[in-house]
Amino acid sequence: MAMEMEVRDVSQKKETTQFLTIVQAVNDGMKTLLETDDSVMILGEDIGKNGGVFRATEGLQEKFGADRVVDTPLAEAGIIGTSIGLAVNGFKPIAEIQFLGFIYPAYEQIMTHVSRIRMRTMGHFTVPMVIRAPYGAGIRSPEIHSDSTETLFTHMPGIKVVCPSTPYDAKGLLIAAMEDPDPVIMLEPMKSYRAKREEVPTGKYTVEIGKGKKVKEGTDVTLIAWGAMMTVVEKAAEQAEKKGISCEIIDLRTLYPIDRDIIAESVQKTGRAVIVHEAQLTGGLGNDIVSIINDTSFLHLRAPIERVTGFDVPVPFFALEEDFLPTPARVLEGIEKVVHF
């Protein structure tokens, strides 16, 4: 009897997970939301019949209808602007911006309305919505398709910004974002969209917004990154281990509000930090993280904090994008610099 139960449990467990890439997990997250909440709608360019340029919405219009999974006109401000009207009037839009580099026409709508409507009406009107956008360089995209402008949004009070690096987190953060009473921008690392697969639960679960994740324990230096840079950081850490340097790795996952505790706890242990992001150095999120370490862990530091980032140049045409992006070798140099300070 007991044996039978155990066998059934195992088979049930097998049925309740799927082996998915990040982009498949995003798709599964939207499917779960559409299935469980009739007010959820998806809006975007080419997301219906075509299933999205990255296939993130593949099969969803067929399953849920063109009223809920909507091919919109080619207009980012229109997508976000109408999502605002839908959201104040009871619907829960998930707006896809095809590439983060094309979000700028919608910036005014996000900055002056999405982020402010709660504050402007003291909570009378709110716009719970999710804005999804693939971001980042490294897949030989045409120019402008590879931007990583997360700080344009972390600088904007009233919205939250998440950036998953794994299939599990992608689905869990997407569902958490849609359930959040405030608008959330989810930046999806397009370089990692199909890079790895992992077990992702079927059905509904959430990953808490505002919480980072310790990916690896270590003692000598804390590496802090998110999104597509996680792979770079993990490779650098492997090489550092070979040189006898023990790295602790933190995947920030949420870029606003940042998990200050996980940063402080780790840096207070290691005394050293290397922050890695592909966005430009000046005005980059690394500076906020340096400030958090300064505020929480100043007396624990054994070396100045190192930032390994993109340069203060526009994201280049793809012939030079590998020179723009932080590499494991550059991160390793940063690690050695802080360890041997």
Add this chain to the structure above:
Amino acid sequence: MKTQYPIKRIIDDEGNLVDASYEEQLDEELVKTLYYHMHRIRTFDRKAISLQRQGRLGTYAPFEGQEAAQVGSALALGADDWMFPTYRDHGAKLTFGADMTKTYLYWNGRVEGCVPPEGKKIFPPAVPIATQLPHAAGAAWAERRKGTKNAAIAYFGDGATSEGDFHEGLNFASVFKVPAVFFNQNNRYAISVPIEKQMNSETIAQKAVAYGIPGVRIDGNDCFSVYFEVKKALDYARSGNGPTLIEAVTWRTGAHTTADDPTKYRPEDQGKDIVEPLLRMERFMKNHGYWDETWMAGIDEKIKAEVESAVEAMESYPKANVEDLFDHVYAEMPAQLADQKESYLAHLRRG
């Protein structure tokens, strides 16, 4: 184009009925209601300018001259419709049911001024030009998806038609056939830039052609014309036919705001021939035997008392609460913001 989009009117400058098909509908009750609201919002507006001059109100955007457009459109709405006004449409808001004290508070820098009465779907005034048009399209889209008969109205000026959001709002609204009315008040100036410099098209109404929707050009100083055309557009929307673009041609009598001096950019005699909406309706009422000095004195007294009482309530309103600076940004305050709040409150406590 001006001949294809003639300015429709029901009464002329002398208050004569020029479209006899409306004769029966212009009953005394409707006429007096429209007049009452125009007089009410004008009293509000003039008081606001006076308060600003005395330093009792912040910079204020007056709407005098546009009362017919604002009252006619607002009274045409159903109680459950949505209103997306601009910062010059507080006359329309007040007519639709916004609170007068709160409307004054808005112009005194108080966020409370954006909170509509419970159940009134009045969006905060759009400040960035034309950004509210996609919102109206979205809210109307939601009504269509819910299967209601409610509609949304977006207010905007002539300058707004140059913005991308004008196009995106009308395009989305027409593509998804949403129950929206795009109500343009063409007062001929966007701050200092006259309409001839704003656009090469002769009318705003003709822009509707590009979206495959009805476009209508009306005399915005004829309150009847505004009321009935907006009603018609709302009926059209509620019946599932999609949006309408209405151009109400009007005239801003005063400045863009109390910080503006229109003598710098408007010729002195421009607009002098325009018969303002209240005088025009007064003439109509006199022609039709609806004018009654006793009634007029009565409403004037009532409105003045209402305005005085709203001003008093505005001025005795509790002081802005510093916690409100922090408390309405997120549903649940992030820890970093909570720290900032606590730190600032501690600073204040230290005096």
